[in-house]
Amino acid sequence: MSEHTLHFNPSKGFRARSKDVVDNPFLRQSFRGAMDFLMSKRAAQFPDAEELESLRTLGESIRQYNLAKLPTLLEQLEANLTSNGIKVHWAETPDEANEIILGICQQHSARLMVKGKSMVSEEIELNHAAEAAGIGALESDMGEYIVQLAGEKPSHIIMPAIHKTKEEIARLFAEKVPGVDYTDNVDALIQIGRNVLRQKFLEADIGLSGVNFAVAETGTLCLVENEGNGRMCTTAPPVHIAITGIEKIVEKLEHVPPLLSLLTRSATGQNISTYFNMISRPRQPGEKDGPSEVHLVLLDNGRSQAYADEQLRKTLQCIRCGACMNHCPVYTRIGGHAYGTTYPGPIGKIISPHMLGLEATKGLVTASSLCGACGEVCPVKIPIPELLMRLREEAFSPPHANPSMVGQGAGYSGLISAVWRGWAFVYRSPGLYRLATWLGSRLRWLTPSRQGAWTSVRVPLKPAPKRLRDMLKERG
């Protein structure tokens, strides 16, 4: 079991976790190498700047159009899924979602659930809840399988085991998989995983998956993947449970091709994934395979809070490609675990405050140089830097009566606020400003030699012995 659970305060310990990674040259090399690889793969998929720009504009308009009609589309999706024979469940909180999923498992006396890659299932900590209920929950995506075996969490939303070298994985398999000798041959390692998991697909009572797009007009759940484990989880066991956030809806089937193209090209630099799996029904009379029961769990978990504000609503345009983290100078240096949230990197900084509240996440929104790379590569044009600024304001402005977010003002400090007000006052009045700079240049010997984090790697800051105005006066 992992020690990184959602129940702790990501802001607490964020600096310490970041420092651990920054101090570890191997981890830094892993992340640097992986991000360079993913950035160049993406760039190769978009050789034509005009095509990229117009496709991003189209992607943005599709997401905004569908979000504008979200409640209507959710009802349409529910009606069409229901008439197709798929049962729809609604959950406001992670606990409710776990209760629904484990309830279905218990109805079927399930002992083993195989899981396709689902970040929403990470968000609700389903594996821990299942374990507590005596149900085995086994990750089947190779990367997820590896991190589960290591008792860790994914460090990237697309490539969960990106922080691990093949030698580490080889040692892990030799230690944890019965009858396996050490090998660091990647093909051999994948075959080991394949053989273990094939047996599990055969035995599993429940298959769990996420959803990339839910199509309202046809009542269809779409899944994007390369390995085939998603198809296994949604086809081999007798029951399939899908879970998704309420925002992943499109009205028309026609909205899917542009989003699919943006997703796979931005995420891993593939023109399309190996599999695109569209599920509209449970097994019908006469059909010889497929689950006889299909369920969809729709999870809110703070998304409706983001929805309520026109600017923050843009957070929900996300199609979870991970390009923002691949291009983020902060993510590249501190990796995915340092954030302490399910979703790391720039998207994690703007979505996590809605899920966990600003009290627990106020530190994350400050961990950005606002270089703008995330906003530039976002395939659906989420203005991430702008949203980071907004969240900083929400977190650090004085608490007020009608907050648009849980934890508004959590980072507010009366002292800091007074310092800034004083600074603004001095800068607005020329006489005071002159006096202050004069005092600064005369009393510079009073500046402390230790200035917190600044002097840990830099020389102390000191006012100049002569003010600019004095120097200009001397030159005449």
Add this chain to the structure above:
Amino acid sequence: MSARDRILGKLRQKMPSAVALAPDVATWYATHRPVEGATDKARRFRHFIELAHAEVLAVTPANWLSTLREVLRSKGIDKILVSEETTHGCAVLDEFPRQGVDCQVYNMAIEAWKTEMFNATPASLTAARGAIAETGTLILWPDPAEPRLMSLVPPVHIVLLNAANIYNTFHEAMLAEGWSHGLPTNALLISGPSKTADIQQTLAYGAHGPKELVVLMLTEGEQ
């Protein structure tokens, strides 16, 4: 109040009053993707699916069966899963057993033979409904004759594709065939053998699905 009503209530309260402009997907495709003739589409399809590590063999109605036999022989496979409800499946069933190839049929629900499917089915043959040139993608609509697991569990998946059914784009395929008016239980796009790059970004084939994907691309008459 149920979770459903509470969620919908919160969203409805804050739903924008102005109607958003419907995105114009069709115009984007019309201005950004070429419409090609049969030869160019087939070439583009082949180029991209081969990049994704699939094998493509051009066949005719006269030689596809002998080509299939050759594929199996070259891979050392002596058993194949076929459908007894399709013409191509029946053609294989008529020929292959006497050539020493064991032919398995999918004639009962998976529960009755799941272990054999997973552990003793080295190859399968299914048809593709069509294909997409833009990305090198096969379109499969599994049905009672050729069920879902047939294209997933056997380590070698061989697909018969009529080259006349290649579309320029996914968007064109769904519009031309009216997918929005009715989708099957499961519709699939397949663009190569199963793969993963989850270990140190190193590409490995045969993650959980087929390790090899062979496309028999059928054209009428000429080679």
